Amino acid sequence: MYRYDEFDHRFVAERVAQFRDQAERRLSGELTEEEFKPLRLMNGLYLQLHAYMLRVAIPYGTLSARQMRRLADVADKYDRGYGHFTTRQNIQYNWIKLEETANLLAELSEVEMHAIQTSGNCIRNVTTDHWAGAAADELADPRPVAELLRQWSTLHPEFSFLPRKFKIAVTGAPNDRAAVKVHDIGLRMHANDKGEHGWEVIVGGGLGRTPLIGFTVRNFLPEADLLTYLEAIMRVYNLHGRRDNKYKARIKILVHELGEENFRAEVEAEFNRQTKLDVEVEQHELERISAYFAAPDFEVLPKRSADYEIAFARNPDFAQWVRSNIAAHRRDGYAIVNISLKPEGGIPGDATSDQMRSIADLADRFSFDEIRVSHHQNLVLPHVKQDDLYKVWKVLRANDLATANIGAAGDIIACPGLDYCTLATARSIPIAQTISRRFADLNRQHEIGPLRINISGCINACGHHHVGHIGILGLEKKGVEYYQITLGGSSATDASIGTILGPGFSGDEVPDAIETIVKTYLDVRKGGDETFLDVIRRAGHAPFKEALYAPAQRQ
Secondary structure, eight states: OOOOOHHHHHHHHHHHHHHHHHHHHHHHTSSOHHHHHHHHHTTTEEEOSSSEEEEEOOGGGEEEHHHHHHHHHHHHHHSSSEEEEOTTSOEEEEEEOHHHHHHHHHHHHTTTOOOTTSSSSSBOOOEEOTTTTTBTTOSSOOHHHHHHHHHHHTTOTTTTTOSSOBOEEEEOSSSOOSOGGGSSEEEEEEEOTTSOEEEEEEESOBOTTSOBOOEEEEEEEEGGGHHHHHHHHHHHHHHHSOSSOGGGOSHHHHHHHHOHHHHHHHHHHHHHHSOHHHHOOOHHHHHHHHHTTOOOOOOOOOSSOHHHHHHHHHOHHHHHHHHHHEEEBSSTTEEEEEEOOOOTTOOTTEEEHHHHHHHHHHHHHHSTTEEEEOTTSOEEEEEEEGGGHHHHHHHHHHTTOOOOOTTSTTOOEEOOGGGTOSSOSSOSHHHHHHHHHHTOOHHHHHHHOSOOEEEESSTTOTTOGGGSSEEEEEEEETTEEEEEEEEOOBOSTTOBOOEEOSSOEEGGGHHHHHHHHHHHHHHHOSSTTOOHHHHHHHHOSHHHHHHHHHHHHHO
16 A cells, blocks of 8 residues: 655654644634634644544555554544544544644654644545455556555646635446446546546536535546646536535636536636646556555455355354355455444444554455555455455454445434534434344345445435435424435446435434335336345335325325
């Protein structure tokens, strides 16, 4: 993985020193909260309901064991013994004291971590496929390009004060696991007839108040033109993006107002005006970065492991975990281990300091010192030998990390909601916990099949409810929390925005409503291979509306 160069070390150290001075001036009263706010946000520090929250960047979701141990130490020393992994592959700490924050940031800098570009109207943490460099279907590892984008966007003079926050996602695989179509810019790698790699450039996606699927502005952009072309997009956005209304300031609104063809024409004109030598992707620089992402020293192994197959046959719990949580690796004899942070009744995305340390130990022993964070709020060990899967599973089970529910009903995405967030209008965590308990039976989850349940505590959609197969949005009406349900969303290659099913429900009614929706799906589906999303797209909302609302109307 990438290692800081001399500039990185100096830059992060200087930022810590600057923030230490800013925090001291706030604590002394020299700075008001309004004066301090933009300074703290540039360092990922939010003021929430009960305390400050710090969002720490995990670029393209890649961590070393050493870094994970430091995150565990931070949880113990500066928080309450846990951290919350987010849908942007970051980690948040919810109980931070302002007077301790500079020391915390200094300790993070010792392991090449920081909180820069995790907030504010800038290009945020670049995200990518959590199986990058390991997936069997991948054309190439996208993380070198993600790192190049991190370096390009950090302190870029034109991108420090954008009309609104800006999010970029990158994938090097034909199967989209990075939700590229619902980002401000999504990059998806393709190969042409000559076998050359280039990028499909998708612009104008996003969730929140106005959920939209991005459109393809270029089908195949040569990699050498990538930074030049992205700079053209950013210049068009910076020129035309609205600054008078933050609700209409995202690039998706600009694309909608200009129209796709006019937007494309503006970008192409700006692209052609630029002097490409100024920002062209220099091959030697990309090669330098790529060297940090060289494949581990894999062993030459048979495609199947006898030890693994014996354990699989003898232990039903292990076999169930393998079927749910293990993905195909690009190298024979290896596997990708997905670690669920969604135990029965748990808070989605939370991990204790002890759990972080146990995962760091596993990465050291079995995964070439690599850990990934997924945008589904789970963790990944990307390179594990099949021979070692049973050993890994036993350690995970001992640390309450072996729940076999990846991609199933219990693998719920949820934002912190009204338990922590000042923007929230309803609670997310208790709803997620109750649904998790309702669907705790893993055999039942596997019978149901792939099912994404996403929960947001407000219209900002940090829980990505718009792209959940079942989306739940918490709102407030006359002082009472209620929840809208949407069906048919997806953040995958077939991305779609879910549509509202009907009138909302109270918090107490939501689990029964989800139960009814799932039972209706099982009644309507044609055979065990038809997924929930397949049924929604074939049958529409009618059978679900009938099951949920008609009984009340008949009473």
